Amino acid sequence: MSTSKERRSVLIAGNWKMYKSLGEALELTVEISSGLPPSAEPLVAIFPPAIALAAVAERLQGSPKIIAVGAQNIHFEKEGAFTGEISAEMVSAAGGPMVLLGHSERRHIFGETDEAVGKKVARALAAGLTPVLCVGEKLDERETNRTNQVVSRQLEAGIAGVSDVAQLGRVVIAYEPVWAIGTGKTASPSQGQEVHKHLRSELRAAFVARHGSADRAERTLIIYGGSAKPDNAAELLQEPDIDGLLVGGASLKSDSFLKICRAAT
Numbered sequence: 001m002s003t004s005k006e007r008r009s010v011l012i013a014g015n016w017k018m019y020k021s022l023g024e025a026l027e028l029t030v031e032i033s034s035g036l037p038p039s040a041e042p043l044v045a046i047f048p049p050a051i052a053l054a055a056v057a058e059r060l061q062g063s064p065k066i067i068a069v070g071a072q073n074i075h076f077e078k079e080g081a082f083t084g085e086i087s088a089e090m091v092s093a094a095g096g097p098m099v100l101l102g103h104s105e106r107r108h109i110f111g112e113t114d115e116a117v118g119k120k121v122a123r124a125l126a127a128g129l130t131p132v133l134c135v136g137e138k139l140d141e142r143e144t145n146r147t148n149q150v151v152s153r154q155l156e157a158g159i160a161g162v163s164d165v166a167q168l169g170r171v172v173i174a175y176e177p178v179w180a181i182g183t184g185k186t187a188s189p190s191q192g193q194e195v196h197k198h199l200r201s202e203l204r205a206a207f208v209a210r211h212g213s214a215d216r217a218e219r220t221l222i223i224y225g226g227s228a229k230p231d232n233a234a235e236l237l238q239e240p241d242i243d244g245l246l247v248g249g250a251s252l253k254s255d256s257f258l259k260i261c262r263a264a265t
């Protein structure tokens, strides 16, 4: 493990997507919080459906293990006539300090553009949330050697509205190759590492462009998502630039999510 990695925490995050009713979400929350030792590492975050967020955050109060709660999306405006949307401020007031932004399902099913994702990242930071900016290439983009180009574009647009070094330092990046999401096909640890390393070098340049030190990029968490499971978690986490996992399917059951958290210690 490299020295720089030792300076970073490991983050295990569960994206529950559009699964779990309120009752089920609370049940899973209790199972996770009671199954985790109160140790500082790994950092753990859960992203329930928005309708369960406040209740989940409330249920976690007093949990021996600190578990951050987040929303799966927000609107980029502070408030307004946007039926069906939720704002960063609402997430924060509901007890959620984090938010996933630019998830590939938002980009490819709901048509979210790079520009919209960038506005959301800026909005989230202004509201005091920790944004998890998701990037990742589709299969045809990988097959035509455009992976780095695609993730660079998404990263650049995602942080375009962040001019402040301290704010940039609060952004978490999630690399989620679209072809690995929900398919059971995981990127190999070396495929993941290659892209994470590329993203970190892009971040170095981004910090410098904002008159910060390139070293700040060594502190940014870059986590991997795409069919992460108990049996591949440890090997992915061994890579020097893979700082955690964003787990979909395997986060919906406490036993598999807890196993992944244990693999991260």
Ligand code: 13P
Residues within 6 Å of the ligand: 015, 103, 176, 180, 181, 182, 183, 184, 225, 226, 227, 228, 246, 247, 248, 249, 250
């Ligand atoms: P799976 O773990 O189900 O592949 O989902 C990954 C994901 O999209 C997490 O955000």
